[in-house]
Amino acid sequence: MTNKHISIIAEELDLPRSGVAGAAALFADGAGVPFIARYRKERTGEMAEDALLKVRDRLAELEQLDTRRSSILESLEERRLLSEDLRKKIEGAQTRAALEDLYLPYRKKKKTRAGAAHERGLEPLARRVLEAADVLPGREAARYVDEEAGVPDTEAALAGARDIIAEWINEDAELRAELRELFSARAYISARRAAKRGTRSGADQKSAGNPRAEGRDESETYRDYFDWKEPAAKAPSHRVLAMFRGEREGVLTVRVLPEEARALALVERRYLENRGRSKGKGGERGEQLEAACADAYRRLLAPSHETEAKARLKSAADETAAAVFAANLRELLLAPPLGERAVLAVDPGLRTGCKLVCLDARGELRHYETIYPLEPHNRRDEAGARVQALLRDYEIEVIAVGNGTGGREAVSFLQDVTAEVGGAGDAARVGVVSVNEAGASVYSASAAAREEFPDYDVTVRGAVSIGRRLMDPLSELVKIDPKSIGVGQYQHDVNEKLLDNRLRDTVVSCVNAVGVELNTASPHLLQYVAGISSRVAAAIVAHRGKRGPFPSREELRAVNGLGEKTFEQAAGFLRVSTGEHPLDASAVHPERYGLVERMAADIGAQISELVGNEKLCNAIELERYVSDDVGLPTLRDIRAELLRPGRDPRPAFEHFSFSDDVHDIADLQPGMKLPGKVTNVTNFGAFVDIGVHRDGLIHISKLADRFVSDPHEVVRVGGTLTVTVMDVDRERKRIGLSLID
Numbered sequence: 061m062t063n064k065h066i067s068i069i070a071e072e073l074d075l076p077r078s079g080v081a082g083a084a085a086l087f088a089d090g091a092g093v094p095f096i097a098r099y100r101k102e103r104t105g106e107m108a109e110d111a112l113l114k115v116r117d118r119l120a121e122l123e124q125l126d127t128r129r130s131s132i133l134e135s136l137e138e139r140r141l142l143s144e145d146l147r148k149k150i151e152g153a154q155t156r157a158a159l160e161d162l163y164l165p166y167r168k169k170k171k172t173r174a175g176a177a178h179e180r181g182l183e184p185l186a187r188r189v190l191e192a193a194d195v196l197p198g199r200e201a202a203r204y205v206d207e208e209a210g211v212p213d214t215e216a217a218l219a220g221a222r223d224i225i226a227e228w229i230n231e232d233a234e235l236r237a238e239l240r241e242l243f244s245a246r247a248y249i250s251a252r253r254a255a256k257r258g259t260r261s262g263a264d265q266k267s268a269g270n271p272r273a274e275g276r277d278e279s280e281t282y283r284d285y286f287d288w289k290e291p292a293a294k295a296p297s298h299r300v301l302a303m304f305r306g307e308r309e310g311v312l313t314v315r316v317l318p319e320e321a322r323a324l325a326l327v328e329r330r331y332l333e334n335r336g337r338s339k340g341k342g343g344e345r346g347e348q349l350e351a352a353c354a355d356a357y358r359r360l361l362a363p364s365h366e367t368e369a370k371a372r373l374k375s376a377a378d379e380t381a382a383a384v385f386a387a388n389l390r391e392l393l394l395a396p397p398l399g400e401r402a403v404l405a406v407d408p409g410l411r412t413g414c415k416l417v418c419l420d421a422r423g424e425l426r427h428y429e430t431i432y433p434l435e436p437h438n439r440r441d442e443a444g445a446r447v448q449a450l451l452r453d454y455e456i457e458v459i460a461v462g463n464g465t466g467g468r469e470a471v472s473f474l475q476d477v478t479a480e481v482g483g484a485g486d487a488a489r490v491g492v493v494s495v496n497e498a499g500a501s502v503y504s505a506s507a508a509a510r511e512e513f514p515d516y517d518v519t520v521r522g523a524v525s526i527g528r529r530l531m532d533p534l535s536e537l538v539k540i541d542p543k544s545i546g547v548g549q550y551q552h553d554v555n556e557k558l559l560d561n562r563l564r565d566t567v568v569s570c571v572n573a574v575g576v577e578l579n580t581a582s583p584h585l586l587q588y589v590a591g592i593s594s595r596v597a598a599a600i601v602a603h604r605g606k607r608g609p610f611p612s613r614e615e616l617r618a619v620n621g622l623g624e625k626t627f628e629q630a631a632g633f634l635r636v637s638t639g640e641h642p643l644d645a646s647a648v649h650p651e652r653y654g655l656v657e658r659m660a661a662d663i664g665a666q667i668s669e670l671v672g673n674e675k676l677c678n679a680i681e682l683e684r685y686v687s688d689d690v691g692l693p694t695l696r697d698i699r700a701e702l703l704r705p706g707r708d709p710r711p712a713f714e715h716f717s718f719s720d721d722v723h724d725i726a727d728l729q730p731g732m733k734l735p736g737k738v739t740n741v742t743n744f745g746a747f748v749d750i751g752v753h754r755d756g757l758i759h760i761s762k763l764a765d766r767f768v769s770d771p772h773e774v775v776r777v778g779g780t781l782t783v784t785v786m787d788v789d790r791e792r793k794r795i796g797l798s799l800i801d
Contacts, residue, residue: 065119065122066084068122069122073111073115075107075111079107080115082104082105083096083103083104083115084115086103086104087119093565093568093590094569094572094573094590095628096112097112098632099632099651099694101693101694102694113565125159129150129151132162132163135166136166141166146162149162158237165231174227176210176220176223177220177221177223178224180209181204182204182221182224184204185203185218186220186225186228189225189345189349193345195345196344196345197221197345197348198344201221202214218348222348222352225331225356226352226359226360227360229331229353229356229357229360230360234330235326235330239323239361240365240368242322245293246291246319247292247318248292248316248317248319249290249373250289250316250317251286251287251313251314252286252287252288253312254307254312255313282302282306285302285306286312288303292369292373295373296743296744297549298742298743298744300373300377301374301381301553301554304373304377304553305550314370316370316373320358331349332346378555378558379558381553381559382554382555382562384741385549385551385554385559385563386562387772388740388741388777389545390566390569391776391778392547392777392778393537393566394534394573395533397533397708398530398531399532399713401421402419402421402458403527403531404450404454404456404458404459404460405459405462406459406460406523407497408434408461408464408469409465410434410469411436414430414433415430415520415522416430416446416450416523417520417523418450419531420454423524423528425524427450429446431446434469435469443473444476444480447477451478456490457490458493458530459478459490459491460493460529461493461494462495462497462523462526463494463496471494471717472723474492493715494717495529495530496529496737496749498544498546499540499545499546500522500525500529500540502541503521503540504518504519504521504522506539508539534570534574534585534710546740547739548740549742568588568590571585571589572588572589572590574710575634575706575708576634577635578600578616578635579604579610579638582601583597583601590633591625591628591629591630592629595621596619596622599621600616600622602620603619610639611640612639612641612644613650614640614650632647632649633647637706646702647706648705652698655698656670656702663679663680671702672703674703677699677702680699718735718736718751719735719751724753725752725788728752728785730788731785734751734782734783734785735781735782736756736780736782736783737749737778737779738775738779739755739777741777743760744771745758745762746763746774750785755795756785756795757794757796757797758798758799759796762786762796762799763775764799764800774799781799783798783799784798784799786798
């Protein structure tokens with residue numbers, strides 16, 4: 061970290077320099093984003109999490125740039141190629157592209173046409189043609205004819221000279237910067253159907269890394285892009301990713317280029333107009349330079365800049381797609397929890413039956429079995445009797461049903477069963493809830509599930525996951541790879557490392573925003589708490605298993621391998637609901653317990669009396685406690701936490717059910733108004749489950765009767781709404797929906 065880095069970031073992100081400097085110092089000291097955002101607000105000027113993430117990532121990029129800069133300077137110095145002017149330019153380069161442009165002329169090159177011309181002694185001729193306004197290239201070239209050197213005639217000499225000039229043009233850092241700007245602002249992305257190169261079997265294509273090819277007509281998938289062209293700067297990320305995927309699969313040819321005339325004009329202005337020849341004037345020298353410019357652009361500059369432009373487009377599309385995925389994941393992780401209620405969880409199935417598990421209010425497995433109420437078995441009476449018995453025996457309060465195959469049928473059956481008990485006992489109050497089971501099968505077959513339930517098969521584990529997901533979505537979903545949850549946009553086309561990092565940041569943010577109960581949390585949940593690694597999470601669980609529940613946050617210090625820095629980072633996000641200290645169940649950091657004790661003493665109260673007492677909390681004069689390391693932002697947070705200690709930021713759970721009149725796509729008719737639940741949000745619209753085994757799409761143009769630039773402005777994953785059926789394509793199983801009346 062340098063002052064230069066801080067200045068660059070503050071300017072780029074439009075953030076106060078002091079805040080960036082404070083954040084950078086905290087990052088350098090090993091602090092993480094959740095801790096800084098919550099407990100070090102004064103150091104950063106109350107910088108939000110998203111801004112802190114940008115500062116963190118940009119610091120890493122600038123450090124990588126400096127590492128590359130040092131490597132280049134060292135290489136040039138070793139080869140005695142580093143002039144003072146070149147050093148200044150390299151030290152002033154602020155992007156990787158600008159740095160590589162400066163280094164390009166000094167790179168060790170493979171065999172090139174220009175290199176061969178240099179070996180034939182044609183560099184002086186190239187220099188004369190490029191720099192001498194009065195030179196006659198043909199006459200000058202005659203001096204370099206030498207059959208033994210591989211220059212049989214003047215045309216061969218001039219061709220070699222043009223190759224050398226083309227390479228010089230290609231290595232011109234200022235020209236490359238101008239062209240890069242042109243490609244960024246004025247390039248078009250175009251796609252057409254790729255020329256056929258013979259056919260391979262689906263199995264061959266699949267083994268070649270093309271899992272989509274088997275059994276699918278790619279001409280249908282990419283038909284829209286067989287003759288496509290649009291400004292690259294305006295192309296939405298989902299189209300960019302689709303075109304690049306089509307190119308990867310050999311179905312499309314994708315180009316990213318500006319109009320050639322505009323690009324050539326840039327090159328010619330620099331190498332013709334600025335070198336003693338006005339554009340439009342002929343002459344032998346002008347013809348040679350014009351040919352060299354065209355060759356430099358078409359053979360060298362355009363391909364390299366197109367590669368860069370494609371990489372920039374892909375990177376920008378990846379960032380957008382990752383941001384969409386992260387936003388959807390956040391909504392899913394922070395979905396309303398049912399809470400500690402006894403649950404009967406059902407993993408529905410037709411041929412294989414419905415797997416039932418009974419979970420107590422803590423999510424512990426009490427019982428499991430399989431019933432066969434649906435087709436083809438249709439043993440409804442027997443199955444109904446078993447469900448009613450389980451409702452009574454395990455005092456079930458809610459039934460959770462996975463929304464996979466047979467889900468709607470199972471919900472309907474269970475609603476009938478609960479209705480049959482009438483007013484008899486607690487079973488009459490049991491609600492039936494459809495639960496999104498995306499990723500449950502991935503979890504059930506994972507090592508984590510095997511470790512948690514070694515004596516049960518995948519069907520039992522899957523049903524347990526469905527039930528626990530209803531009780532506490534966050535605690536259960538952290539056990540699953542976020543990419544398996546199915547709320548992304550072209551997620552398989554996005555840079556995997558970028559996506560993993562963005563999704564982990566999102567999970568970490570959500571876990572720490574909610575807080576974690578130290579005495580019940582799984583190691584999967586604990587490892588997302590600020591400062592805690594998977595190793596430390598396992599040590600915490602082992603300590604808990606050996607010595608019993610933690611009596612206080614302070615006891616964390618006794619965990620093997622949990623040092624002072626980890627305690628500082630993690631303690632505020634861990635809750636001990638039955639802790640020895642009244643604040644152990646709150647988000648007040650242990651480092652501020654002494655401060656709260658002073659506040660309580662000053663108004664003549666105990667901390668236990670202060671907690672939850674609005675009158676006493678409002679009597680605290682916060683300004684009295686401002687110090688060098690504690691400002692009003694932190695003091696306000698402390699008072700808010702004293703008023704509502706350990707408050708869960710997630711909304712309250714609300715029951716949702718689909719229309720009883722619609723079960724299959726065949727039941728749909730245009731104009732119907734139906735309840736639905738949003739399952740995914742993309743840049744082009746939102747997918748909604750309306751209970752017919754196939755999600756419908758609300759196109760972005762149908763989300764509101766106004767312009768919508770981002771669907772997240774209107775809808776969110778997990779949100780419930782009422783939609784209108786616009787059109788139904790039963791053959792292709794496509795459903796068009798609208799939020800506009």
